Amino acid sequence: LRPEIMDLRDMLADLTHLLNRLVGEKVSLILRHDPVLARIRADKRQLEQVLMNLVVNARDAMPQGGEIRIVTENLVLDEPLRRGRAVVAPGRYVSVEVSDEGVGIAPDKLQKVFEPFYSTKRVGEGTGLGLSTAYGIVKQTGGFIFVESAPGQGARFQVLLPAHQDEAPPRSAPEPT
Numbered sequence: 065l066r067p068e069i070m071d072l073r074d075m076l077a078d079l080t081h082l083l084n085r086l087v088g089e090k091v092s093l094i095l096r097h098d099p100v101l102a103r104i105r106a107d108k109r110q111l112e113q114v115l116m117n118l119v120v121n122a123r124d125a126m127p128q129g130g131e132i133r134i135v136t137e138n139l140v141l142d143e144p145l146r147r148g149r150a151v152v153a154p155g156r157y158v159s160v161e162v163s164d165e166g167v168g169i170a171p172d173k174l175q176k177v178f179e180p181f182y183s184t185k186r187v188g189e190g191t192g193l194g195l196s197t198a199y200g201i202v203k204q205t206g207g208f209i210f211v212e213s214a215p216g217q218g219a220r221f222q223v224l225l226p227a228h229q230d231e232a233p234p235r236s237a238p239e240p241t
């Protein structure tokens with residue numbers, strides 16, 4: 065692991081060319097960034113791996129084509145965030161979401177997508193290692209990865225990574241009342 069302090073927007077800008085090639089002509093990639101995104105401390109190569117995995121999965125979920133959206137934003141948690149069995153501690157995070165308009169994931173499969181060797185793809189099409197690898201990398205970075213999906217409704221993967229400390233507050237605080 066070779067963590068460095070980095071800006072996800074720069075990382076994604078460097079990766080856009082490759083991602084566009086990966087998704088092919090039928091799929092368009094839309095990036096939307098928080099203009100004042102906090103920086104993170106992460107291994108850049110590993111994080112690229114995570115984003116590539118998520119984008120390739122999104123592409124594969126849309127054989128007829130469609131849109132993949134990548135959205136970055138700052139997230140400030142004032143209290144613990146509970147999602148399933150996971151508890152995200154209060155603090156500042158950077159969120160990167162990858163969503164697609166594809167076939168979606170059935171409820172009984174949603175729990176399993178991060179498990180090693182689980183794959184909905186036919187034998188030979190996927191190794192089943194993509195999302196569990198992504199999960200492992202995100203955990204090593206001190207973050208979280210969540211999925212929301214329903215059949216026919218696309219899928220949304222959200223990666224939460226701790227904002228690098230000593231950062232200026234990402235947004236102006238609410239006006240005192």
Ligand code: C2E
Pocket residue numbers: 148149150151178199200202203204207208209210211
């Ligand atoms: P679990 O997957 O059964 O993991 C139980 C505990 O094993 C975790 O407690 C953690 O201490 C450890 N653990 C499991 N996998 C890893 C890993 O890849 N790296 C590291 N460093 N430790 C690991 P924890 O963190 O309190 O999580 C409790 C439960 O919350 C997990 O049960 C899992 O169901 C869920 N969870 C935790 N993090 C995430 C996440 O990023 N995404 C999702 N979808 N669920 C999560």
